[in-house]
Amino acid sequence: MAAKSGEMDYAVAEYALVGCHECDLLFRKPQLQPGQKACCPRCGALLFQRKRSGLDQCLALAFTSLMLFVLANVYPLLRMNIGGRVQEGALITGIEELYSQGYWEISALVFVVTFLAPLCKLLCLFYVLLPLRLFGRRAPKAVLVFRWTALLSPWAMTEVFMLGILVAVVKLADLASLSPGIALYSFAALMVSMAAGDAALDEHEVWDQLEPSVD
Ligand SMILES: [Zn+2]
Structure with a gap:
């Protein structure tokens, strides 16, 4: 699906699915706060980690x-x-x-x-x-x-x-x-x-x- 406007780009990002790099489980991309991390619910692999210091x-x-x-x-x-x-x-x-x-x-x-x-x-x-x-x-x-x-x-x-x-x-x-x-x-x-x-x-x-x- 091609996104045409800026609004559509946000929508695609919001519902984008990502796969666990260890066990291929698909899930919706989490929105993390600084300092938070997300692990795979099936195998426990670390998927995303937001640094507290940002950039x-x-x-x-x-x-x-x-x-x-x-x-x-x-x-x-x-x-x-x-x-x-x-x-x-x-x-x-x-x-x-x-x-x-x-x-x-x-x-x-x-x-x-x-x-x-x-x-x-x-x-x-x-x-x-x-x-x-x-x-x-x-x-x-x-x-x-x-x-x-x-x-x-x-x-x-x-x-x-x-x-x-x-x-x-x-x-x-x-x-x-x-x-x-x-x-x-x-x-x-x-x-x-x-x-x-x-x-x-x-x-x-x-x-x-x-x-x-x-x-
Ligand atoms: Zn996994």
């Missing part, structure tokens, strides 16, 4: 992540002292170095998963959540942008990159004297902040608020 916690963590992202890209990542020769490396210089050595595929992959995807994901989140939180209305094409946010999530691999840095640090420790830069601490904090942001994001609530006027 505030997620937005606060997204702001924190953006600030840490800037710090992680502006300041040096590592300072190496090899036989008296001091060298500093930033995130972007590592990508440039890979490119200049002919590893353009790896350089492009590192650029996408450590820079482009996390930045786009954060900007998409702001674009969708800020108008909802501040004005109670959705931005143009917010539904599409929120879908992109979900698509970008698997590509924002800050934790994999952090693991790579730690492996490199352990291997280089015998060859050079290493001291971590501000960017390394920022990147580690960014990893935690983005994971916490993912956990704080109440996708059901965002979809509920976007639902009345789907693009």
Whole structure:
């Protein structure tokens, strides 16, 4: 059934049926208050949970992540002292170095998963959540942008990159004297902040608020 007007959209949402992801039991979508959760009456699986903080916690963590992202890209990542020769490396210089050595595929992959995807994901989140939180209305094409946010999530691999840095640090420790830069601490904090942001994001609530006027 196609909904033509705004009123019809509300009606469809009100009577929409949802299925339990564990036992496929169908039931009418519950309207939850902040802090409430809904469990399947047959198997007990957690179906919906409304966070008490609403979108505030997620937005606060997204702001924190953006600030840490800037710090992680502006300041040096590592300072190496090899036989008296001091060298500093930033995130972007590592990508440039890979490119200049002919590893353009790896350089492009590192650029996408450590820079482009996390930045786009954060900007998409702001674009969708800020108008909802501040004005109670959705931005143009917010539904599409929120879908992109979900698509970008698997590509924002800050934790994999952090693991790579730690492996490199352990291997280089015998060859050079290493001291971590501000960017390394920022990147580690960014990893935690983005994971916490993912956990704080109440996708059901965002979809509920976007639902009345789907693009
Ligand atoms: Zn169930």
